[in-house]
Amino acid sequence: MTEPLLSAAGLTKSFPGPDQVRVPVLRGISLAVQPGEFVAIVGPSGSGKSTLLYCLSALEPYDSGSVSIAGQRLETLRPKQLQALRRSTVGFVFQSFNLIPSLTARQNIALPASLAHRPVSATEVDAALAAVGLSDRGDHRPGSLSGGQQQRVAIARVLASRPEVVFADEPTGALDTTAGDAVLGLLRQVATGTRAVVMVTHDLEAAARADRVLVLRDGTVHRELVRPSAGQVLDALTAAGQEA
Numbered sequence: 001m002t003e004p005l006l007s008a009a010g011l012t013k014s015f016p017g018p019d020q021v022r023v024p025v026l027r028g029i030s031l032a033v034q035p036g037e038f039v040a041i042v043g044p045s046g047s048g049k050s051t052l053l054y055c056l057s058a059l060e061p062y063d064s065g066s067v068s069i070a071g072q073r074l075e076t077l078r079p080k081q082l083q084a085l086r087r088s089t090v091g092f093v094f095q096s097f098n099l100i101p102s103l104t105a106r107q108n109i110a111l112p113a114s115l116a117h118r119p120v121s122a123t124e125v126d127a128a129l130a131a132v133g134l135s136d137r138g139d140h141r142p143g144s145l146s147g148g149q150q151q152r153v154a155i156a157r158v159l160a161s162r163p164e165v166v167f168a169d170e171p172t173g174a175l176d177t178t179a180g181d182a183v184l185g186l187l188r189q190v191a192t193g194t195r196a197v198v199m200v201t202h203d204l205e206a207a208a209r210a211d212r213v214l215v216l217r218d219g220t221v222h223r224e225l226v227r228p229s230a231g232q233v234l235d236a237l238t239a240a241g242q243e244a
């Protein structure tokens with residue numbers, strides 16, 4: 001087996017609760033993601049999915065345990081090194097797209113790469129736009145694009161900056177079925193070669209497009225399913241306490 005691209009061991013995190021008591025959210029998560037894998041994380045609302053994604057992607061600190069991305073142990077990195085890792089090694093796709101409204105699609109796509117001091121050429125931006133089927137929308141600002149088109153720009157932005165691990169939190173949550181399908185197809189394509197995608201989703205059909213599905217429950221990995229059908233994801237979620 002190859003070295004995992006992303007791994008976590010014994011990851012815990014709590015938030016401050018009432019009366020100075022900390023509320024545990026992640027209670028010892030261990031996982032490994034191989035290059036080329038598309039992994040989905042599902043679980044009841046409040047089970048810690050987004051928190052896990054933010055800890056794995058160096059957006060939020062965790063309390064204990066360890067996380068490695070592309071051979072780098074996050075807890076050993078200084079703030080500047082963490083910032084560099086966020087900019088170059090990981091990419092994000094959010095439910096709310098998170099495009100900059102005043103910039104065109106092309107400018108949005110080029111921004112992270114230039115922040116990471118490895119600017120992309122106009123040709124690379126064109127290739128990223130073409131890959132998501134938006135060659136004719138490069139000069140549009142997000143406000144004049146549909147939700148599905150905005151999410152495709154967000155994926156083109158990830159493609160252009162070439163991160164090793166792409167994290168997506170409910171990437172189809174704001175999209176209709178057709179637009180969601182297109183976005184999932186693109187994420188599927190992103191997860192090839194040396195790159196992996198880790199996606200949090202509520203959508204059973206979306207989870208069923210992944211190679212592997214981790215079912216969270218109360219801050220632990222309750223089940224792991226390999227290439228499940230949507231029905232098998234539903235059964236596992238029901239067992240984890242979610243109303244269908």
Ligand SMILES: Nc1ncnc2c1ncn2[C@@H]1O[C@H](COP(=O)(O)OP(=O)(O)OP(=O)(O)O)[C@@H](O)[C@H]1O
Nearest residue numbers: 015016025043044045046047048049050051052202
């Ligand atoms: N910044 C915070 N401060 C305090 N509590 C938080 C914070 N962020 C998350 N939590 C709590 O941690 C728990 C897990 O939240 P998280 O957002 O990870 O859940 P989730 O599985 O992504 O849920 P959903 O499916 O609704 O998005 C919840 O009980 C939430 O209230």
Ligand SMILES: [Mg+2]
Nearest residue numbers: 049050051200
């Ligand atoms: Mg969430």
